[in-house]
Amino acid sequence: MISMVKQISVFIENKVGHLAAATDILAKNDINILALFVYDSQEYAILRLIVDKPYETVELFRENGKVVRIKDVMVIEPVNEPGMMNKIFHLLATNNINVDYAYPYAKTGAPYMLVLATSDQEKAYDLISHSEYVINQ
Structure with missing residues (x-):
């Protein structure tokens, strides 16, 4: 998500x-x-x-x-397996997108969620939403 x-x-x-x-x-x-x-x-x-x-x-x-x-920020629900956040951060880095900040977001029934602000929100949203790194795309 x-x-x-x-x-x-x-x-x-x-x-x-x-x-x-x-x-x-x-x-x-x-x-x-x-x-x-x-x-x-x-x-x-x-x-x-x-x-x-x-x-x-x-x-x-x-x-x-x-x-x-x-401002607009992303809330993502990464796939819950080891290394997934690392994959997301590498996806952004290889596309020259800086992570300005990130912090947790609680949602009932979700193992964990993350608020993410980047140097290019639209591009980051597009990249992450089209990846296999988030749940329920």
């Missing part, structure tokens, strides 16, 4: 309670977090989210004074 989904990136201070405050905004508005990844630096962090209501989430964060961006 491979699909494109909207990912929200929110810039927050890297201080105690700021992640909880950001997720409070979602909880209070009945927005479900499907995937979450935090990348930190000393002063700030980037909170990356996949949620069930992406456009509403963007507006809520903006209303709360947060710097927020929305």
Whole structure:
């Protein structure tokens, strides 16, 4: 399985309670977090989210004074066997596509899923979707 989904990136201070405050905004508005990844630096962090209501989430964060961006990322369900992620990364590398970042995505019934952002999302999507590396093509 491979699909494109909207990912929200929110810039927050890297201080105690700021992640909880950001997720409070979602909880209070009945927005479900499907995937979450935090990348930190000393002063700030980037909170990356996949949620069930992406456009509403963007507006809520903006209303709360947060710097927020929305972009398309891939969610893939690789075939569950040793070396499969390696094959996907080599497929991208041999086609001159950089993996900008990747993080796990939970889905009921799936052994594992992966969020993937690359330097060329359209080309990467086409390559991966036409490979034998993902389930239920």
